[in-house]
Amino acid sequence: MIPNIVECHQVTKRYGQKIALDRLELAIPAGRITGILGPNGCGKSTLFRTLTGMVRPDEGRVEVLGKTPGWRTNQSIAYLPDRARWYPNHTARQALEWGNSFLPGFSMERAIQLADEMEIDLDMRVGGMSKGQEARIMLILCLARDVDLVVLDEPFTGIDVMSREAIVASLIDFLEESEQSILISTHDIQEVEGLFDYTVMLKEGRAIWSGNSEDLRAEYGSLRNVFRKLYAKEWND
Numbered sequence: 001m002i003p004n005i006v007e008c009h010q011v012t013k014r015y016g017q018k019i020a021l022d023r024l025e026l027a028i029p030a031g032r033i034t035g036i037l038g039p040n041g042c043g044k045s046t047l048f049r050t051l052t053g054m055v056r057p058d059e060g061r062v063e064v065l066g067k068t069p070g071w072r073t074n075q076s077i078a079y080l081p082d083r084a085r086w087y088p089n090h091t092a093r094q095a096l097e098w099g100n101s102f103l104p105g106f107s108m109e110r111a112i113q114l115a116d117e118m119e120i121d122l123d124m125r126v127g128g129m130s131k132g133q134e135a136r137i138m139l140i141l142c143l144a145r146d147v148d149l150v151v152l153d154e155p156f157t158g159i160d161v162m163s164r165e166a167i168v169a170s171l172i173d174f175l176e177e178s179e180q181s182i183l184i185s186t187h188d189i190q191e192v193e194g195l196f197d198y199t200v201m202l203k204e205g206r207a208i209w210s211g212n213s214e215d216l217r218a219e220y221g222s223l224r225n226v227f228r229k230l231y232a233k234e235w236n237d
């Protein structure tokens with residue numbers, strides 16, 4: 001296994017005058033569940049888009065799975081973009097069958113098991129589902145794949161806190177037995193705190209803290225304190 005699943009060296013990405021990533025230096029160890037945390041607009045989605053080759057940095061070097069991002073590395077990445085939606089006319093089962101036909105490493109058996117754990121009615125049309133139910137379908141399409149890297153951009157948006165806790169619990173069980181590396185972005189970390197064993201804190205396109213989650217807690221105490229200290233300007237308590 002390569003030591004770092006992601007490496008960024010002096011990565012800058014601008015959208016016009018706006019700097020989304022600002023000379024970002026980052027190394028994310030392989031085989032971990034990493035939380036990419038930070039407030040709205042700090043560059044989480046842009047970072048993920050550079051990992052899938054959808055966005056090319058203006059400056060600097062990105063490596064994912066030891067290589068420059070592109071179609072080859074994308075075969076080994078399951079990516080859930082932010083605001084992902086599914087075809088409303090498909091049933092949940094059709095969505096999973098689509099995944100089984102087209103997504104490398106997809107396991108229909110695993111997908112059905114996840115759907116059962118997440119209480120998805122496979123015969124229901126996606127168009128008739130709540131936002132949270134649809135979010136679960138999108139999550140299953142990623143988690144049912146046996147790939148080296150799973151990248152989930154705000155996967156819990158729209159899923160209520162009770163369901164989120166159940167999903168996180170089943171994710172932890174599953175990931176403990178898996179050798180996959182998982183990156184999950186969120187700006188709402190309180191509900192998913194126990195999920196991450198490695199944490200990256202982004203602010204204004206830079207990594208201002210990265211390391212083992214337990215070291216983060218040892219240094220700052222509660223997550224409330226982390227936010228208060230690292231994001232003083234953004235934190236309104």
Ligand SMILES: Nc1ncnc2c1ncn2[C@@H]1O[C@H](COP(=O)(O)OP(=O)(O)OP(=O)(O)O)[C@@H](O)[C@H]1O
Pocket residue numbers: 015018019020038039040041042043044045046047082187
């Ligand atoms: N396509 C784009 N065109 C112009 N500006 C963009 C574009 N995409 C992102 N930005 C800007 O770049 C910055 C970083 O955005 P990005 O979406 O990466 O942050 P984020 O941390 O994922 O935010 P959120 O939590 O709100 O999803 C923001 O200021 C955003 O407005």
